[in-house]
Amino acid sequence: MDILEILKEQRGFESGAGSSKEEINEAAKALDLTFAKEYQAYLAAYSSVSFYGHIFTGISPFPGVDVVKVTSEEKKNNPQIPPNYYVIEQAHIDGIVIWQDESGTIYKSQNKSFPQKEYNSLAEYVSTFASSDGLETNPGEAKSSSSSIVQPKPVSKGWRAFLKRLFG
Numbered sequence: 001m002d003i004l005e006i007l008k009e010q011r012g013f014e015s016g017a018g019s020s021k022e023e024i025n026e027a028a029k030a031l032d033l034t035f036a037k038e039y040q041a042y043l044a045a046y047s048s049v050s051f052y053g054h055i056f057t058g059i060s061p062f063p064g065v066d067v068v069k070v071t072s073e074e075k076k077n078n079p080q081i082p083p084n085y086y087v088i089e090q091a092h093i094d095g096i097v098i099w100q101d102e103s104g105t106i107y108k109s110q111n112k113s114f115p116q117k118e119y120n121s122l123a124e125y126v127s128t129f130a131s132s133d134g135l136e137t138n139p140g141e142a143k144s145s146s147s148s149i150v151q152p153k154p155v156s157k158g159w160r161a162f163l164k165r166l167f168g
Helices: 003-008 021-031 037-046 067-077 122-132 157-167
Strands: 049-051 086-090 096-100 106-110 116-119
Touching: 003 037, 003 122, 021 037, 021 067, 037 122, 067 086, 106 122, 116 122
Parallel strands: none
Antiparallel strands: 086 096, 096 106, 106 116
16 A cells, blocks of 8 residues: 555544645755655645644645754754655654655654664555554454545645644
8 A cells, every 4th residue: 555545544634735746846955855756745645744643744834844844953953864864753752753765764763863764664654553553443354445545635724723823
């Protein structure tokens, strides 16, 4: 399953409306790096997402979600971060930051440590949430038809208000 399908299946999934190829290229250029193909697909489809306690960076007018601003700030605070890494998520717990490189590999740093490899892809990382959140209605039954998939929506007024309160 690809990253877009995995994200849509997450509980409480909310997303933006997607970013243009030009916006994606500008963000990568601003960071002087290349985004992984799955991150590019994610940005094109959703811009940024939130679900069940997670907010992923993306292309956003909100500084606390914008991949360029968040990555620049985190790299300024942690000089051990390799130049080709960008922030996927700030956990806001114990200084944990989730990173990705252009190959798609996911890393975790904590309290300004050197990032350690955690997963082979963003899809693998997000898949761990589905299997560990304990929210399946019948854990013994496989997820079935596409009717159970939450369809993405354009950014709602509530989502914008939430992000504005959270990140200014």
